[in-house]
Amino acid sequence: xxxxxxxxxxxxxxGCATTPFSTDISGSTSSPPIILEGDPVxxxxxxxxxxxxxxxxxELQKSLIAEVEFANEQGGVLGDRPIEIIFEDGQCNAGxxxxxxxxxxxxxxxxxxxxxxxxxETLGAAPLAEKNKVVLLTSVSGAASISYAGDFVFRNAPExxxxxxxxxxxxxxxxxxxxxxxxxxxDFPMSVADTFHSEFSGEIIExxxxxxxxxxxxxxxxxxxxxxxxxxxxxQQNQSxxxxxxxLQEAQWKGxxxxxxxxxxxxxxxxxxxxxMVSNKSVAGSYDVVSNKMQEDLLERFEDxxxxxxxxxxxxxxxxxxxxxxxxxxxxxxDETDTEGIRxxxxxxxxxxxxxxTFSIDVDGDAGKSYELVRFEGKKFVPFKE
Amino acid sequence: MNELIAQLLWNGLVAGxxxxxVSLGLTLIYGVAxxxxxxxxxxxxxxxxxxxxxxxxxxxxxxxxxxxxIILVIIFGLILERFFFRPVRDKNPxxxxxxxxxxxxxxxxxxxxxxxxxxxTISNIRFESLSAGGLFLATxxxxxxxxxxxxxxxxxxxxxxKTRRGRSLRAVSDxxxxxxxxxxxxxxxxxxxxxxxxxxxxxxxxFLGFEQNLEPLMGVQIxxxxxxxxxxxxxxxxxxAILGAFVIGFAQNLLVGxxxxxxxxxxxxxxxxxxIMLLFLPSGIFGKKFEFLRK
Numbered sequence: 001x002x003x004x005x006x007x008x009x010x011x012x013x014x015g016c017a018t019t020p021f022s023t024d025i026s027g028s029t030s031s032p033p034i035i036l037e038g039d040p041v042x043x044x045x046x047x048x049x050x051x052x053x054x055x056x057x058x059e060l061q062k063s064l065i066a067e068v069e070f071a072n073e074q075g076g077v078l079g080d081r082p083i084e085i086i087f088e089d090g091q092c093n094a095g096x097x098x099x100x101x102x103x104x105x106x107x108x109x110x111x112x113x114x115x116x117x118x119x120x121e122t123l124g125a126a127p128l129a130e131k132n133k134v135v136l137l138t139s140v141s142g143a144a145s146i147s148y149a150g151d152f153v154f155r156n157a158p159e160x161x162x163x164x165x166x167x168x169x170x171x172x173x174x175x176x177x178x179x180x181x182x183x184x185x186x187d188f189p190m191s192v193a194d195t196f197h198s199e200f201s202g203e204i205i206e207x208x209x210x211x212x213x214x215x216x217x218x219x220x221x222x223x224x225x226x227x228x229x230x231x232x233x234x235x236q237q238n239q240s241x242x243x244x245x246x247x248l249q250e251a252q253w254k255g256x257x258x259x260x261x262x263x264x265x266x267x268x269x270x271x272x273x274x275x276x277m278v279s280n281k282s283v284a285g286s287y288d289v290v291s292n293k294m295q296e297d298l299l300e301r302f303e304d305x306x307x308x309x310x311x312x313x314x315x316x317x318x319x320x321x322x323x324x325x326x327x328x329x330x331x332x333x334x335d336e337t338d339t340e341g342i343r344x345x346x347x348x349x350x351x352x353x354x355x356x357x358t359f360s361i362d363v364d365g366d367a368g369k370s371y372e373l374v375r376f377e378g379k380k381f382v383p384f385k386e
Numbered sequence: 387m388n389e390l391i392a393q394l395l396w397n398g399l400v401a402g403x404x405x406x407x408v409s410l411g412l413t414l415i416y417g418v419a420x421x422x423x424x425x426x427x428x429x430x431x432x433x434x435x436x437x438x439x440x441x442x443x444x445x446x447x448x449x450x451x452x453x454x455x456i457i458l459v460i461i462f463g464l465i466l467e468r469f470f471f472r473p474v475r476d477k478n479p480x481x482x483x484x485x486x487x488x489x490x491x492x493x494x495x496x497x498x499x500x501x502x503x504x505x506x507t508i509s510n511i512r513f514e515s516l517s518a519g520g521l522f523l524a525t526x527x528x529x530x531x532x533x534x535x536x537x538x539x540x541x542x543x544x545x546x547x548k549t550r551r552g553r554s555l556r557a558v559s560d561x562x563x564x565x566x567x568x569x570x571x572x573x574x575x576x577x578x579x580x581x582x583x584x585x586x587x588x589x590x591x592x593f594l595g596f597e598q599n600l601e602p603l604m605g606v607q608i609x610x611x612x613x614x615x616x617x618x619x620x621x622x623x624x625x626x627a628i629l630g631a632f633v634i635g636f637a638q639n640l641l642v643g644x645x646x647x648x649x650x651x652x653x654x655x656x657x658x659x660x661x662i663m664l665l666f667l668p669s670g671i672f673g674k675k676f677e678f679l680r681k
Contacts, residue, residue, distance in 0.1 A: 050495075051603065054503030185650050208650035212607060214598045215401060218643045218652070221393040242505045243598055250515045250525050272507060 094124030164195025402635025411583030427609025433591025463584025620670025
């Protein structure tokens with residue numbers, strides 16, 4: 001009897017521990033049933049499907065599923081071949097993303113990977129992608145070092161250091177003499193902080209916190225004592241933003257607030273703090289807000305597929321353009337395994353117009369996109385007006 | 387400066403109070419069952435999510451919702467004891483330890499599947515912070531959490547020392563075989579200990595939910611820190627767990643707040659304390675030996 005219990009316990013644990021991460025939402029999955037007859041063109045995707053950035057990761061996953069379904073309905077690629085996306089959870093962590101890339105390259109034999117979302121994911125996957133000549137294209141990661149991560153590593157998103165620059169320009173323009181900068185210890189916020197340090201002409205008092213920290217009360221008590229002219233909160237994860245703002249509000253903070261772009265795009269993040277954000281003149285550096293027909297169609301497809309409005313719309317637009325670029329590259333070289341051909345195609349992209357606007361890819365593999373200043377009004381961030 | 391120190395002391399008290407509730411559960415289980423229950427943090431998370439369901443989704447007011455959440459987590463703790471830990475009670479202590487690690491990962495995944503990965507709040511009502519004589523700010527939930535923690539800790543100590551059932555639990559903890567000879571049932575002791583620790587975890591989870599919102603991995607950090615607190619006080623010691631929790635709570639807040647260590651280092655403080663303890667006072671403040679390390 002006891003042995004039966006032990007066996008049952010072990011089975012249940014194995015079931016619990018493995019099953020949830022292999023499901024549609026949180027793990028390694030394939031896109032829905034394919035109607036085309038040719039062999040699928042496999043594309044890997046590394047996104048944070050669990051952990052503090054999972055909400056954003058899952059939103060991008062859902063969008064990618066909707067986009068691939070649409071592309072396959074339109075006839076797929078290379079004649080009758082459907083696109084198949086194989087998702088892996090990068091957990092916003094370099095080590096996990098390296099394992100994910102390993103699996104995609106060695107087991108799934110993909111030649112192209114979309115992602116990661118967080119910079120540590122992209123930087124974790126980059127060495128393997130480079131070594132195996134697999135094209136890695138991120139639509140979100142902002143760390144400066146991604147520009148030098150390899151010949152096969154591309155970025156269709158603005159660099160984080162430009163986010164630091166735009167915030168420094170804003171702080172100077174507002175006449176702030178002393179800014180308290182609180183950064184999460186992660187690649188993207190560190191890039192933003194480095195540039196803010198070099199570009200801001202006033203005094204910076206810096207505090208840092210490790211990823212996963214949930215108690216900010218001590219840091220807040222400390223920075224209140226410092227009496228800066230403004231507070232620049234520079235997180236990697238949405239979870240850090242929500243917890244920090246809750247505790248900042250409880251500490252009755254009064255003063256201008258500045259943020260990096262990671263906090264922009266999900267109205268649910270501001271539900272309990274909207275009034276507090278408005279009263280403290282909150283601004284953020286965000287992607288250039290573009291609205292065009294292609295973006296409208298993309299968001300409509302998302303809504304049709306998932307029965308609700310899409311979050312993080314600016315990120316979905318970037319990802320849509322990344323997928324479009326990849327399919328165009330495959331179509332041009334007529335072979336998804338010809339990664340050198342795909343790489344050369346991407347380096348040659350000039351004045352590409354997509355859902356996120358018009359851009360070119362430079363010698364570092366960057367789309368050279370930029371940030372613009374947005375301010376918090378009502379219940380969301382809106383483009384800044386002088 | 388006085389305001390800063392007062393605020394840091396209050397923050398330390400809040401952190402220590404919540405940590406004490408979690409540490410007590412861990413140390414009780416170790417004391418009686420003889421292993422470290424790694425899924426204890428997930429019971430904390432389950433307490434918070436149960437409160438979310440009863441209060442926000444089912445519309446119960448705070449106190450009935452809290453009571454229902456605590457009862458639910460106690461039942462869940464008893465189920466874990468009955469079906470996962472009792473069958474392996476007399477096996478190598480590594481077996482329940484590995485089972486608890488598996489349960490921890492599995493429960494995190496289940497919480498994420500059921501409630502989604504996004505951050506949730508138990509209540510949309512925002513309580514204004516109260517000022518204590520202009521020295522520091524405290525939220526109503528923090529004040530209740532500190533009071534509840536002191537009350538429950540006191541009741542637990544009273545129960546363990548002044549009641550027949552409590553004394554029998556301590557007897558089983560000291561020497562299970564001898565206690566059995568004197569007619570005490572180890573199965574009953576296990577049930578009591580898992581029920582008590584699950585109840586304490588649920589209370590901690592509810593207050594943690596008010597303090598830091600909810601997300602599926604919310605139990606991980608506090609349980610790891612509680613583990614450090616338990617070792618600091620010495621594994622299996624109730625007084626040690628309480629002392630360890632407050633030492634770590636105050637150390638994290640004062641050392642970072644006063645600039646002794648950089649703020650980015652705050653999560654490492656419990657483990658630095660732990661390493662120092664293991665090097666210089668390996669049996670913990672209250673002196674029990676580390677049997678589990680020697681086995």
